[in-house]
Amino acid sequence: MANSKFEYVRNFELPDPLLPNTWVVVRIDGRAFTKMCAKYGFEKPNDRRALDLMNTGAKAVVAELPEITIAYGISDEYSFVFHKSCNLFDRRASKLVSTVVSTFTASYVHAWTHHFPNTPLTSPLPSFDGRAVCYPSVQNLRDYLSWRQADCHINNLYNTTFWALIQLGGLDNKEAEKALAGTLAADKNEILFSRFGINYNNEPEIFRKGSVVFRDYELVEPGGEQQVAAAVDNLAEPVKQSKSQTENDKKRRAKAKILVTHIDIIKDDFWDRRPWILSNKPGRVPKEM
Amino acid sequence: MANSKFEYVRNFELPDPLLPNTWVVVRIDGRAFTKMCAKYGFEKPNDRRALDLMNTGAKAVVAELPEITIAYGISDEYSFVFHKSCNLFDRRASKLVSTVVSTFTASYVHAWTHHFPNTPLTSPLPSFDGRAVCYPSVQNLRDYLSWRQADCHINNLYNTTFWALIQLGGLDNKEAEKALAGTLAADKNEILFSRFGINYNNEPEIFRKGSVVFRDYELVEPGGEQQVAAAVDNLAEPVKQSKSQTENDKKRRAKAKILVTHIDIIKDDFWDRRPWILSNKPGRVPKEM
């Protein structure tokens, strides 16, 4: 059975490389998660178990793909940032997207029982879709992440107030919606505080800030490294370094703990103190105490 | 926290629609499955449990996405064929690929325990990558599937002989490789038969033919429908039909059993007797007996 007469079909697979020297963001989103939330009884406005499960998935992806320099998640979405010098899979979009989505899904399904011990998964199982977007400059990348974190804040303030009106205030969905129509952030804070005694700023940071995932090294004193962004933009192509340096970097990355935290990534401070996220040069691994 | 100043970053997401009126094949492949096989002790040359698990994943994908008209799997790869009239996700490549990969992975990980009850999954978990390829004509599509099935045959004959030489003949890997260098199919059949008493044609069809997955309707008498391929190529755009007809099709599809079988899809007979695969018109659901 000669296969050669069929092999021409390989020519139909068209190349899909992403532009070099750009930050690649692979963002994944839960498919039909509104139904999922209802089916598995996720708590409103936030289900801590579900967020922890998302973070378990994200850590697995970051651990598996060291080319990812930072990840950020809210609700049922997660964004994974590949460093602009990354050449994984020759930057083929479909390989990058499908590998992230598959690794995340595998971990999510596998860790489900750990986070929802009393709720067995049934068909259709949770799944995610994904896409890759390129950002040319550090500023573009940071604006992307700021956009997601600002979205987290806006949505969470709304949802927290909406569900307080329902769960504590006794309104139904339509009434709550109407009560919030046209309100500003200050109005929602006021409703929460005056009607329900809730200080929004005391809500858990995981709900207000989302989740930030990265390899953890020793923080750098602010001041010295503020030029990282400009320096990184200037890097026109992957830095060529010696094999031993590459090996050394690899070891440091492998040693580093993958941290899940819930802090502000819009302001400069986060980036100034963690120059390795933009530079891709692993920092000093903190000593265990 | 006004989000508007960051929203410009949405413009960086570039469109990736696939050409209309072409057959979309999403092919997924196991990542690093050579390691996986060793880690979980898959049997050689074929592990029936692993193939059944792949087929479980494929059935879940076909059940979830009725736009898939046929799927074909061998080893750790699976190809899913979306009908050329399919407009799912506006034919966006990344959505189609990531949804297939994620749905497959979820099912694979979830069903693992069923197929490997004594082998718990550990990190790194199995995962898959994927890609989408468009085929303009029925002939191109059939040649693609023929290419995969011919590959299945070639690889399986080689592997069966290779592992017979090792497991039954006591050779080591290098000796077996050397023994097979330059041999033709007939030579391998001869080695199997004369040295080990194995008639290759009696090997299980799932190993020799791979797995074919589709919705099952009543077979059609050969002869009447041979013009399906040409007729389908002539369809320039999705047929517009009445709502009730669409509803009717949907019900028939939902009722149809998703079959996993192991038969020849290179010859015309398979296609002639199952015109619904190319026409996308659900056939008659067979009566239960």
Place this chain on the structure above:
Amino acid sequence: MANSKFEYVRNFELPDPLLPNTWVVVRIDGRAFTKMCAKYGFEKPNDRRALDLMNTGAKAVVAELPEITIAYGISDEYSFVFHKSCNLFDRRASKLVSTVVSTFTASYVHAWTHHFPNTPLTSPLPSFDGRAVCYPSVQNLRDYLSWRQADCHINNLYNTTFWALIQLGGLDNKEAEKALAGTLAADKNEILFSRFGINYNNEPEIFRKGSVVFRDYELVEPGGEQQVAAAVDNLAEPVKQSKSQTENDKKRRAKAKILVTHIDIIKDDFWDRRPWILSNKPGRVPKEM
């Protein structure tokens, strides 16, 4: 001056191949031709000199690129159809589009003086933009060409009536526009005939049908070749033929006259009698008389 440290910039040129086995249509359009028409005093509703100049450009493109099987032009646009088996420039979109646009523009500017002997070109010169679109089936391709020819008819009937109302009826632009608002084809025919004694069907075919450009061979008796479209759709990949056959085809193509005609290409008859346009097999060159 070592160049090697800059050469990495070549990696930024991303591939842009068009899907194999699809008909490639490169359509070009005049840039800012409304201004051009005014500047050079083109006659309304149609300027025969300008159309002849467009056709001169189209003939040059078809002569230069034998992979083009048919071209169709109206007003300041032209569509060039590359046969689906064409592999020119490895089907790179930008090469195909830019070569067609450049060859057309060169001929247009060069032949200007011949068609407008008393109107010298001045800056900004006429120019054209272009794009490539793939059509998977013969039916798609014919529907594309039918779309353009139907557009030609609709626009020309409107313009003919519009300018008759102005040039013969003494209306101004706004009055003419108003007079035609909501009219059907029959109404426009009636206005032309009853008010101006113009029988639209006697208008020159170049205005009513546009221009069709192809290599001319002996017509085929209708009846024998009606299966060409289906047969061509079945061709999955470029037919492999002997070198002498290829040479022979090349000679026939070089001998064939490139015809500019103005006939119906929506009905089957045009295609049935000229099977070489879809099959890409040159026909019999007619004997000179």
Place this chain on the structure above:
Amino acid sequence: MANSKFEYVRNFELPDPLLPNTWVVVRIDGRAFTKMCAKYGFEKPNDRRALDLMNTGAKAVVAELPEITIAYGISDEYSFVFHKSCNLFDRRASKLVSTVVSTFTASYVHAWTHHFPNTPLTSPLPSFDGRAVCYPSVQNLRDYLSWRQADCHINNLYNTTFWALIQLGGLDNKEAEKALAGTLAADKNEILFSRFGINYNNEPEIFRKGSVVFRDYELVEPGGEQQVAAAVDNLAEPVKQSKSQTENDKKRRAKAKILVTHIDIIKDDFWDRRPWILSNKPGRVPKEM
């Protein structure tokens, strides 16, 4: 003749936008210019008339498209750089490429007689193909232009020596090729000087440096503006400015002379003194003297 049943064919035109916030280089190349050179008797190693004609074409393109910030040409190729903030044609690749190629070709063919008064153009006419490439950072862009200018130097030194060996030294092509095999730049300089009394550095700059085209404003004192590149990389999106400012910029651009010069663009000096090329802010128009 209802057109609606054909209109579906419009859906086959796929989008091709280029990534925002990247420098777009459209490079055009002469098609089959080796034949052209022979046909029209271009002088070797450089034909000044042919280069001037290329520069005439380039000036026309830059004049027509104010979004082009700089252009660079050698031999039969020209690169046009659109500022990274440019949104012309919504950054559609085929529109950008085809418009540049067409505008260039029109000017080239139209100005031919001026530069080659005694050599009428005949069919096939000169034509050009083109492609668009995106560069994310200023450094990438400058490296691209440096690559082209370094290529100019390398090719011209080779060609000057090669043709001196033939035209002055009486060698034939093969002998000249052999004489140069393995030689370094210093060797070629030495051959030129010792054998033919040619000091390569005295060769015309247009041959040694190629041609640089840009809008001319008052030079800036070096020192003050060296941060332009970093500042420009930081610009994440098009600067929003008042309408009157935009109008003002437009007027300055229109007033500015388009300069064709032949200078080093590899070193920083060129860029430091002409900050408007990277910043896209028109400078001060020099007073006429």
